[in-house]
Amino acid sequence: MASSLISRQVALCLHKNVWLSSAGCRYVSKAAAKTQVDYDYDGPLMKTTVPGPRSQELTKQLGDIQNVGAVNFFCNYEDSRGNYLVDVDGNRMLDIYTQISSIPIGYNHPALLKMMTNPNNLSTFVNRPALGILPPENFPDKITESLLSVAPSGMTRVQTMACGSCSNENAFKSIFIWYKNKERGHNVPSEEDMSSCMINQAPGCPDLSILSFMGGFHGRTMGCLATTHSKVIHKLDVPSFDWPVAPFPRLKYPLEEFARENAQEEARCLEEVEDLIVKWRQKGKPVAGIVIEPIQAEGGDNHASPDFFRNLRNIARKHGCAFLVDEVQTGGGGTGKFWAHEHWGMDDPADVVSFSKKLLTGGYYQKDALQADKPYRIFNTWMGDPSKNLFLVEVLNVIRRENLLEEVTRSGKALLNGLYELQAQYPGLLSRARGQGTFCAIDVRDAATRDRMLVQARDKGVLLGGCGDVSIRFRPALIFKEYHVHIFLNIFNDVLAQNK
Amino acid sequence: MASSLISRQVALCLHKNVWLSSAGCRYVSKAAAKTQVDYDYDGPLMKTTVPGPRSQELTKQLGDIQNVGAVNFFCNYEDSRGNYLVDVDGNRMLDIYTQISSIPIGYNHPALLKMMTNPNNLSTFVNRPALGILPPENFPDKITESLLSVAPSGMTRVQTMACGSCSNENAFKSIFIWYKNKERGHNVPSEEDMSSCMINQAPGCPDLSILSFMGGFHGRTMGCLATTHSKVIHKLDVPSFDWPVAPFPRLKYPLEEFARENAQEEARCLEEVEDLIVKWRQKGKPVAGIVIEPIQAEGGDNHASPDFFRNLRNIARKHGCAFLVDEVQTGGGGTGKFWAHEHWGMDDPADVVSFSKKLLTGGYYQKDALQADKPYRIFNTWMGDPSKNLFLVEVLNVIRRENLLEEVTRSGKALLNGLYELQAQYPGLLSRARGQGTFCAIDVRDAATRDRMLVQARDKGVLLGGCGDVSIRFRPALIFKEYHVHIFLNIFNDVLAQNK
Helix, strand or coil, X not given: CCHHHCCHHHHHHHCCCHHHHHHCCCCCCHHHHHCCCCCCCCCCECCCCCCCHHHHHHHHHHHXXXXXXXXXXXXXXXXXXXXXXXECCCCXXXXXXXXXXXXXXXXXXXXXXXXXXXXXXXXXXXXXXXXXXXXXXXXXXXXXXXXXXXXXXXXXXXXXXXXXHHHHHHHHHHHHHHHHHHHHCCCCCCHHHHHHHCCCCCCCCCCCEEEEECCCXXXXXXXHHXXXXXXXXXXXXCCCCCCCEECCCCCCCCHHHHHHHHHHHHHHHXXXXXXXXXXXXHCCXXXXXXXXXXXXXXXCCECCCHHHHHHHHHHHHHCCCEEEEECCCCCCCCCCCCCHHHHHCCCCCCCEEEEXXXXXXXXXXXXXXXXXXXXXXXXXXXXXXXXXXXXXXXHHHHHHHCCHHHHHHHHHHHHHHHHHHHHXXXXXXXXXXXXXXXXXXXXXXXXHHHHHHHXXXXXXXXXXXXXXXXXXXXXXXXXXXXXXXXXHHHHHHHHXXXXX | CHHHHCCHHHHHHHCCCHHHHHHCCCCCCHHHHHCCCCCCCCCCECCCCCCCHHHHHHHHHHHCCCCCCCCCCCXXXXXXXXXXXXXXXXXXXXXXXXXXHCCCCCECCHHHXXXXXXXXXXXXXXXXXXXXXXXXXXXXXXXXXXXXXXXXXXXXXXXXXXXXXXXXXXXXXXXXXXXXXXXXXCCXXXXXXXXXXXXXXXXXXXXXXXXXXXXXXXXXXXXXXXXXXXXXXXXXXXXXXXXXXXXXXXXXXXXXXXHHHHHHHHHHHHHHHHHHHHHHHHCCCCEEEEEECCCECCCCCECCCHHHHHHHHHHHHHXXXXXXXXXXXXXXXXXXXXXXXXXXXXXXXXXXXXXXHHHCXXXXXXXXXXXXXXXXXXXXXXXXXXXXXXXXXXXXHHHHHCCHHHHHHHHHHHHHHHHXXXXXXXXXXXXXEEEECCEEEEEECCHHHHHHHHHHHHHCCEECEEECCCEEEECCCCCCCHHXXXXXXXXXXXXXXXXX
8 A cells, every 4th residue: 555655657767677678668768758648647646546535435425326336436537638547536547448448539638628618519519419300510511521531441321329339239220121121122011011010020020130259249238239248247137139149269369370270260160150141041030140340359359360351251241141340349540440340451341330439429331232221210319419529520630640540550569569578477377468559458367366457457557457258458548659558568567476 | 482481470470360369479478478588589580491402402411421311401509599490591490399309498508508618517528438437526416416306206226328228228127137136036147047148048038028018119229129119110120029019098188088988998908918917927928027108209199197007007016027117208397297207196106217318318217126236237338428417417407497397387288278279170180189298299180281281380480290190299398488389379370271
């Protein structure tokens, strides 16, 4: 406790070991100085263990209103800056989890604060429209300037939604509607279609399915949840659909060192996908679409090769299934490209791409053919929130102006190299370091040790998240620079030393 | 076209008929002057037919990006005020639809604009937290000040969500979890529960059901959609669950004139509910919960008596089903009480009450027993949006300060009386006028006439919405006063004269 009261900055300067200087501590790095985030803090600063007394008090207060079992601590968002999250006890933590990967350019970014002070934007916050029927004048321009300016290859159509789950739910519905019209050969439902659908029965509510992958996460509403297979706690006791679940490749890392074995594993999974498509067609529950994350995030940061995704995309095409790429967590630049699927190098990567989190608004892009044929089929009251688009415009400007995707690639290399070094240093404790950009992860010996390390890191001023059974995931903002990597590595090294 | 270019205000003053003066035109009404909304406009002002040329141009532009079949016109939200929505062609319409019933105190209310200029609130907009793990310091206070200050009887727990569908999806999940733990007698899942749920199979994903009503609307994500039965277009081609659908009473209006027949109809529906509960239990798909709207809105503004709901609540209790009252459209004051279920006069009206729209944030209240037993069972990244709670605090202050629920009751009486008079005057055209507060509706001869009348009213400066097959629904803001009622009635009378 006493040591955690010492300013982290001081502690870092006092910290000495061979690894630290060879990895390039930010106090000596020239490269780091160039890319300083000027509204950022200098480093973590811890005053109490976390949660501190004020957080505990508030947790008790909120506990009378909600289940607070998942609350880590309470935040002082006013005082948070850039890569640093400040809590209500005055602790300042380097945030490498960023609100479950949903803060794109750090806390209180000047560009976002400035946008808020523009009186022309006031009305967008105060008057939330029913976007599907009464959009504001600037809506086409704003989504052109924001979402369409980063549209995935081959897609010119985008639909906003309020959150990630709603995005996938509506993407699924678009897919079902498209599939059913394709099956009919036209879009005129029969009398029987119309009467049966009103009581949830076939043929109006057809027995179609979405194929998903073990370990995948696509949200928690009931449609999405039927494609989520990452943790028991998400799914237990909730009714579901009998939809096919394929194995996701379980690869060895670093991928390039195990290319041959990994290719075999991927081939096995692809074969299983085709088998399931055939089997579910025979069961009378045809697979209308396949949904997959470019990197399984919640499920444990599981990667697959570009070849795997290209082949999977071809299988979808071959069997007439729509291909939905869920970029809710991977989208927005964390992998060093704006969309993780860009790493596959395809002109036609998907039929639908869903997003949320770092994009600040939910939604999905789709190919022309996938757009619902009639109004009100994909619809709800709000259909998103145009105030979020205003923020997104600014976020994209900052990403371009500051070349943040290049920065992410650079920081990501430093982070992954650091993780490689640490796992070489602590072979019994760490394994399977992996990542793209700063979207990195590493496995810990066991779940208990992983969980303990997360708390220890937090008490030393680094906020991290877990994923899968034994992984730590890294989800910094796009303004996470090389010198932040080194602050992290130094602290993480201390934590590892405690857990050898 | 030419006549619509005349200022509506002038047109109104020129307008003369016996009905008009007897109903109390605002130009002579003393009562109206007292309650003037000072930031409001004087009346509608139409410059073009709607959609005008600029709206058409923008619709074309947006059509390259999205399906725009449902777009009515584009809005100038900056210039909209109080009860008046201004479009991009400079038309100013009295808004009795309010973004599908989701604008509580009109456009650009000074209290909301003022809230936006408070620098202390900036950070809440700029840094959207993952509320379930890292709430802001003021979160417990803000939901106490907002949502808990209007909590339904017997409920002290509330969970925010981003929209109405997510609210109901999570309410369903809470119900399933509660039901299953009750069935188990404890909350420790078996090995089989845990392994089977990961692949969507029973017993981990149990065959439980939610009983809903024909004509009900509870959202469009796949769980909600299985309880929605209002229109084919919502449900067609989307897979669903085999859940029971009970008849909703089809009553005669005015309710007090047909008390005996209506009571019989309600008894028939309640009997059917019990039959379905028994039948679905026998099918191995027990009814874990019953979901119902206090007034079926989207399905055609169908009312039932307080007795019906009290009996239904007892049936739910008797059979061990949770009782979920969906107040997404009825909540927030439109019926003259903050929650429509308050009209039932019960101390224990529900186990769960969901909300969204006028509350500006989605979410649901629940009784202690319904709260999920473990963290992360009810969870998602954002869990709502605290910036919406800031607005809600101000909205509730305005409602209290200006006694808006009393105002709604008063305006509602004037509106319903006006509708009664009009239906007496146009018996072949209008029927079944009904309502609670300003939450009113009336039926039109047929769907084509109804749809045409909505367009005609719009071109004369009144924005209305349809619901059900042939109904017009009235969903003004809570600041809709008696003199607004008379502006509406005058214009509606013109429309009726065109459709005799």
